[in-house]
Amino acid sequence: MSTVKTKKVQLGTDATASNNFTIYQPATPDGTLRIGVGNADSPTEVAQVTSSGLSVTGNLSVTGNIPVQNTGPAFSAYAGSGNVSISSNTWTKVALNSEEFDTNNNFDSTTNYRFTPTVAGYYQISGLIGTEGSGATTRTLAMIRKNGGEFKFGDDLSGNTHTGSNVGVNALIYMNGSTDYLELWIYMTGTSTHYNGTLQRTYFQGTLARAV
């Protein structure tokens, strides 16, 4: 077995340079392997290979499947305290004091019950609140607050005389990855209003859909 040591290898000898390819090391080695289109004397780089992976300059077209490992934050928190009484006509933060999973430790389930992701990007967020009242509840709303302010309203059940219902809210939300935070809030009117603190009926979930 022989070993060839060289800085450039041209593949192809066509008279048209763009029909040939060159695998090369840059003039000043920097730990990268370059793949270019063109002859060895002046290739146009299209990709780099380093110890950490592959970087493509242009578009990447794949006919088959690419398994993607999304390591962005994902969480699922829920209210695990049984029925929680809330005051009628009063916006109340849902006390999500239990976690199903929290891959990046970005959910605070002990003090503020909020999601503060440490990776910037667009997050798909959803929440559901199971509510009940011993008498009729006449209005029930769910809302996501961002940084304490009203941000996304969800289901708004009005004019009903039901004693219980599930209200949800879903949204795609940009988060800056440092100070932005999200909370789940509930508003009810009626008698003996409360939400149901179980994994099945009251939860708040989210995952990074697209990093920036």
Next chain:
Amino acid sequence: MTLYEKIKQLKPELTDEDFAPSTGTIVLQNDSDGKGDYIREWNHPTITQPTNAELNGVS
């Protein structure tokens, strides 16, 4: 007695619409931090916000 109930007792002319999300002029809030309900906003055009003393006097 909740804060809402105390306010209603002091200001019986208020209705649920005055507290309604988005359209109301009064916002009551509870941060679930153990400190209870409080008045976050009071922007009613004619009815004044009750004082703490008035609220504390309601039983």
